[in-house]
Amino acid sequence: MSKKLIELNNISKSYGSNIVLDELNLYIRENEFLTLLGPSGCGKTTTLRIIGGFETPDTGNVLFDGNDITSLPPNKRQLNTVFQKYALFTHMNVSDNIAFGLKIKGKTDKYIRDKIEYALRLVNLEGYGDRMPECLSGGQQQRVAIARAIVNEPKVLLLDEPLGALDLKLRQDMQYELIRLKEELGITFIYVTHDQEEALTMSDTIVVMNQGYIQQIGSPEDIYNEPENAFVADFIGDSNIIDGIMLQDELVMFLGTKFACVDTGFGTNTPVDVVIRPEDVILTPPERGKINGVVTHLIFKGVHYEMEVQAGGFEWLVHSTTMFPVGAEVGLEVDPFNIQIMNKPASEDEEAVSLEE
Amino acid sequence: MKNKKRARILAGPYLVWAVAFIIIPLAMIFTYGLTSRDGGYTLANIASIATPEHSKALWLSVRLSIIATVICLLLGYPLAYILAHMKSSKGMIIFIFILPMWMNFLLRTLAWQTLLEKTGVINTVLSAIGLPTLAIINTSKAIVLGMVYNFLPFMVLPLYNSLTKIDDNVINAAHDLGANGFQTFIKIILPLTVPGIISGITMVFVPALTTFVISKLLGGSKILLIGNVIEEQFTQASNWHLGSGLSIVLMIFILFNMLLSAIFDKDGEGNVI
Numbered sequence: 001m002s003k004k005l006i007e008l009n010n011i012s013k014s015y016g017s018n019i020v021l022d023e024l025n026l027y028i029r030e031n032e033f034l035t036l037l038g039p040s041g042c043g044k045t046t047t048l049r050i051i052g053g054f055e056t057p058d059t060g061n062v063l064f065d066g067n068d069i070t071s072l073p074p075n076k077r078q079l080n081t082v083f084q085k086y087a088l089f090t091h092m093n094v095s096d097n098i099a100f101g102l103k104i105k106g107k108t109d110k111y112i113r114d115k116i117e118y119a120l121r122l123v124n125l126e127g128y129g130d131r132m133p134e135c136l137s138g139g140q141q142q143r144v145a146i147a148r149a150i151v152n153e154p155k156v157l158l159l160d161e162p163l164g165a166l167d168l169k170l171r172q173d174m175q176y177e178l179i180r181l182k183e184e185l186g187i188t189f190i191y192v193t194h195d196q197e198e199a200l201t202m203s204d205t206i207v208v209m210n211q212g213y214i215q216q217i218g219s220p221e222d223i224y225n226e227p228e229n230a231f232v233a234d235f236i237g238d239s240n241i242i243d244g245i246m247l248q249d250e251l252v253m254f255l256g257t258k259f260a261c262v263d264t265g266f267g268t269n270t271p272v273d274v275v276i277r278p279e280d281v282i283l284t285p286p287e288r289g290k291i292n293g294v295v296t297h298l299i300f301k302g303v304h305y306e307m308e309v310q311a312g313g314f315e316w317l318v319h320s321t322t323m324f325p326v327g328a329e330v331g332l333e334v335d336p337f338n339i340q341i342m343n344k345p346a347s348e349d350e351e352a353v354s355l356e357e
Numbered sequence: 358m359k360n361k362k363r364a365r366i367l368a369g370p371y372l373v374w375a376v377a378f379i380i381i382p383l384a385m386i387f388t389y390g391l392t393s394r395d396g397g398y399t400l401a402n403i404a405s406i407a408t409p410e411h412s413k414a415l416w417l418s419v420r421l422s423i424i425a426t427v428i429c430l431l432l433g434y435p436l437a438y439i440l441a442h443m444k445s446s447k448g449m450i451i452f453i454f455i456l457p458m459w460m461n462f463l464l465r466t467l468a469w470q471t472l473l474e475k476t477g478v479i480n481t482v483l484s485a486i487g488l489p490t491l492a493i494i495n496t497s498k499a500i501v502l503g504m505v506y507n508f509l510p511f512m513v514l515p516l517y518n519s520l521t522k523i524d525d526n527v528i529n530a531a532h533d534l535g536a537n538g539f540q541t542f543i544k545i546i547l548p549l550t551v552p553g554i555i556s557g558i559t560m561v562f563v564p565a566l567t568t569f570v571i572s573k574l575l576g577g578s579k580i581l582l583i584g585n586v587i588e589e590q591f592t593q594a595s596n597w598h599l600g601s602g603l604s605i606v607l608m609i610f611i612l613f614n615m616l617l618s619a620i621f622d623k624d625g626e627g628n629v630i
Contacts (some may be wrong), residue, residue, distance in 0.1 A: 052531075053532075053533075054527075054529050073532065073533045073538055074529065074532040074533050075533070075534075075535045076538055080534065081529070081530070081533045083526040083530055084526065085524070085526070085531065086531065087524055087526035087527045087530040088527075089527065089530075089531075089549075090527075090546060091547070091548045091549055091551075098535075100531070100534050100544070101534035101535050104534060104536050104540060105535055106536040127466055148530075149533075149534075152534065152535070172562065257470070262516075
């Protein structure tokens with residue numbers, strides 16, 4: 001495991017009475033692609049701005065390579081940022097934008113020329129050096145912003161929702177480009193997004209945040225398959241979150257029916273949240289299901305059908321490649337290892353908020 | 358087609374206004390300016406700008422207007438910058454700043470006359486506390502002061518507009534790439550506010566160049582600006598031909614300035630007032 005490059009210790013930040021970050025602790029390893037993921041207002045951008053030096057935390061400190069950089073201004077930090085909406089210098093052409101940081105550092109003309117050429121090639125924009133930013137598409141401007149940051153050879157690249165303004169197809173292409181860039185440059189990426197798909201695609205580590213607190217830190221697989229609480233489960237992909245009671249180890253009851261599961265250690269008769277992914281719900285003929293229900297909605301999604309099934313007093317979201325028409329009676333079954341058991345949130349701050357996407 | 362018709366009807370009242378009070382007077386100025394008293398066409402009225410008396414007045418007007426414009430820029434840029442970066446109580450400051458503009462222009466200038474007079478308010482206060490008195494009334498300095506006082510808001514507003522248009526992240530990006538505050542200002546902020554600067558310069562320089570009220574009230578009768586010369590031709594000398602001829606010369610100066618401003622100010626920062 002590579003060493004810790006950036007450490008955030010007990011970071012708090014508030015604007016007036018609005019607490020944005022509360023006692024946040026986080027470290028970022030060398031060469032990691034770490035994503036801060038959460039809904040708007042969760043504190044992810046503030047965290048990034050504190051690392052970049054654009055905000056000073058109220059309490060706590062930021063360590064870079066072991067040195068305290070909490071009050072170091074951004075122009076003295078060994079990292080560069082790709083800003084939301086690119087923030088290109090509109091009065092300069094592409095080459096001058098890319099050369100800006102190098103000229104400030106007093107590099108030689110030849111060095112700067114070589115670097116511009118290298119950076120333009122890296123982001124697939126050869127021959128665009130003389131264009132003005134306003135003549136470029138959103139995706140091209142984004143590449144210029146990335147090129148402008150990476151020519152300075154930062155140890156860390158901060159990216160603040162860099163793909164937010166692009167359309168879906170371009171966004172997916174850019175995700176692959178960013179992964180390729182990261183591999184070619186071999187530097188640390190800290191990426192902020194509210195888009196869970198983006199986070200799952202690109203990251204080594206995902207930090208899920210909500211209301212100034214870290215909800216879970218883990219690999220994309222961990223976060224998706226083993227969400228630690230109902231908020232994470234709900235935010236990452238679709239989920240059925242049902243109130244249940246853990247009767248004993250490996251046995252849970254919800255919607256009036258007992259289900260076998262694989263979780264242990266919750267004690268007996270403990271109230272819990274039961275989380276089941278829509279693709280893990282198995283639809284059967286009515287006589288073979290554990291609970292019976294009726295299909296109320298049906299949408300064709302391409303890869304699968306999305307159905308809503310009213311069963312046991314709960315509206316289930318089900319993804320299935322087998323289609324059942326609206327009004328059909330079906331049985332529902334779930335494999336034990338697909339039932340996730342979670343403790344009820346201890347405090348209000350951790351409470352899952354309903355998310356409109 | 359229907360919309361076109363409606364637009365024509367709606368534009369009607371203003372068209373009448375424009376023809377009666379802009380197009381016809383302009384045509385009259387050109388007619389007067391290009392003819393002599395006996396009715397023949399002549400360029401003599403325009404050429405008379407070359408006479409020592411007139412060229413001296415024009416040169417003085419240009420010089421004082423440039424000085425006033427530079428002072429407005431030096432005073433206005435920092436003010437606009439502070440205003441653009443203030444988070445709270447911004448409205449209050451802008452209000453205080455614009456307040457004098459709601460007072461009549463003549464009154465404001467007359468007030469300065471009272472303040473600056475040999476036995477005026479300022480000198481009374483100065484001599485009361487034992488300081489030497491000022492003798493700037495009826496000098497070019499008083500005229501420049503009047504110009505700066507009256508036209509400063511026209512410099513600040515376009516500057517303020519162009520400064521607030523700069524995205525915070527553009528400035529953050531400059532810092533992020535290693536630029537300190539001074540480098541960011543010179544390389545990023547200043548170039549991005551060029552449209553505002555040009556438009557502010559135009560909006561101060563043009564009225565300063567053509568003023569005759571400020572020079573009359575604060576410059577006494579000894580200092581003649583080109584505006585005063587033209588005014589004299591219409592009011593005292595009753596030589597409308599010469600007055601119009603000199604007006605045309607002034608118009609050419611202003612058109613040239615407008616042209617410069619149109620080239621640099623594509624976003625229309627000047628269209629605030």
